[in-house]
Amino acid sequence: DxxxxxxxxxxxxxxxxxxxxxxxxxxxxxxxxxxxxxxxxxxxxxxxxxxxxxxxxxxxxxxxxxxxxxxxxxxxxxxxxxxxxxxxxxxxxxYTPRTLTHCTRCINTGHTIDTCTEQPRCHLCGGAHLTLNHACQMGCTRTQACTHLPLKCVLCNEEHRALDK
CATH class of the missing domain: 3.30.70.330 (RRM (RNA recognition motif) domain)
Structure with a gap:
């Protein structure tokens, strides 16, 4: 009813x-x-x-x-x-919304890196740095997959890279 x-x-x-x-x-x-x-x-x-x-x-x-x-x-x-x-x-x-656009700088939705005014967030660890600047404290190079730092999604706080789910 x-x-x-x-x-x-x-x-x-x-x-x-x-x-x-x-x-x-x-x-x-x-x-x-x-x-x-x-x-x-x-x-x-x-x-x-x-x-x-x-x-x-x-x-x-x-x-x-x-x-x-x-x-x-x-x-x-x-x-x-x-x-x-x-x-x-x-x-x-x-209505089914189109796929959300995520900013590659801060990982928030609704804008792109061109207009972003937020603090950068790492897609790997959720830290306050660009993913490009993510560094392993154990000496892994950028060409290796780092297993020392646990993954943390900034969007849901689960153990995966941001935007993987």
Missing amino acids: LDSLQTKNNWAKIVIHRVPNQFHEDDMEKIQTWLELANPNLRIKTTPYILNKLETRHTLTSLSIAFNVESPAHADAWIKRGIYLMSQRCRTSR
Whole structure:
């Protein structure tokens, strides 16, 4: 039952595919209103937005539009039930994000080394130095695989190189 789903602040994103390419960013509040009117109890948490790149939209006949709902369970229930827009049942899916971009300097996500202002972090030991400057205290050369220093991932604190999992 869609009404009984609990809000846990772990929103999920739904994508509506094959929306006619007649809309612009300025139309997204109108799209949200239409979606909520055609789909009672659909609780959209953020203004919908167009996923397609602006540079290539003029070549497309249809667009994909995404919006957040209150939980993964809510998203799955609506996808199963069907979402209507402009009197049409739409093809929908859960949004799957592209692979995260990790900065090779600090290993954080959301930026690259070109714009990084964070302290460097080693991909091998998690130390506050660039991986390039990682040195074994036992004298291993850079051409050897060092087994003296345990691996430590900065992202999860487990024993593996950062970004290996």
